C-alpha cells in the first residue's frame with residue numbers, strides 16, 4: 001500500500017487541471033471595478049451580500065428589475081436578495097419566478113456600465129499560469145462579453161484552453177422574446193414565501209444553469225472532460241467552493257486567508273498560488289531535470 005501511494009506520488013501528478021472563476025478570483029475586487037457607485041443600495045443589503053463583485057453590479061440589477069421588469073421600488077432589494085440566496089444568481093431567480101426577459105439584454109444592462117478601463121494587465125499572474133504545463137479552464141457565471149473583456153484587460157488572452165461562460169451553459173432559445181418585458185406568466189411571490197415558508201409549497205425551478213448548482217459543475221466536467229478529483233478549483237464565492245467540494249474538486253477559496261468548511265486552501269490573493277501549492281511546479285521541475293539529464297547524456301556522447 002505504502003509502495004502504491006509512493007508510486008502514485010512520483011509517477012502521476014496530483015492535479016492535471018486548474019479551473020478558475022473570473023470576477024474577484026483572477027483579479028481582486030479592490031483593483032478598480034469597486035469604484036462603481038452603488039446607487040441607492042442600502043447598507044443592510046450590501047452587508048448581506050457575500051460576494052463583492054455582486055455588490056458592485058447589484059445597483060444595475062436593481063435598476064433593471066425596476067425599470068425593465070416593473071418591480072416596485074420598495075420591494076426590489078429584498079426580492080433581489082431572496083432570489084440570489086435561493087437560486088445562486090438573481091437572474092436565475094427572476095427566470096424561475098416567472099419574469100420574461102432576454103439574457104443578453106440583462107447582461108448588457110448590468111455589465112454595460114462597468115469601468116473596465118481601470119483594470120490593468122497582470123504579468124505576474126500571466127507568468128504563473130503560463131509556467132504550469134497543465135490544463136487551465138475558466139468557469140464563470142458572467143456572460144461571454146464580460147469574460148472576454150476582463151481577460152483581455154488582464155492580459156491573459158492566451159492563458160486558458162477554454163472559457164465556459166453563461167452562454168456556454170445557457171444557449172439562447174428561439175422562443176425567448178428579443179426585448180425585455182414582464183410577459184404574461186404569473187409571477188410566483190417569493191417574498192411572501194420567504195416571510196412565511198410553507199414546506200408544502202414547491203419552489204419554482206429555474207431554467208438557468210449556473211454556479212453554485214451541482215448540475216452546472218457536472219455539465220462543465222462533461223463538456224471539458226475534466227476529472228474533478230484531479231482538478232483545483234479557484235473561486236471567491238464560498239457557495240461555489242462548497243458545491244465544488246461536493247462534486248469532487250479540490251478547492252481554493254480566493255480573497256481570504258480564512259478557511260471554512262469545504263475549503264482545502266484559502267488564498268488571500270491569486271498571486272499566492274506558488275507559495276500555497278508548490279507541488280504544482282514539481283512536474284515542471286521534474287521535466288526540467290529530465291531535459292538537463294538528457295542534454296548531459298547528449299554532451300557526453302558527443303564528447
Ligand SMILES: [Mg+2]
Pocket residue numbers: 021022023024025053235236237
Ligand atoms: Mg467570483
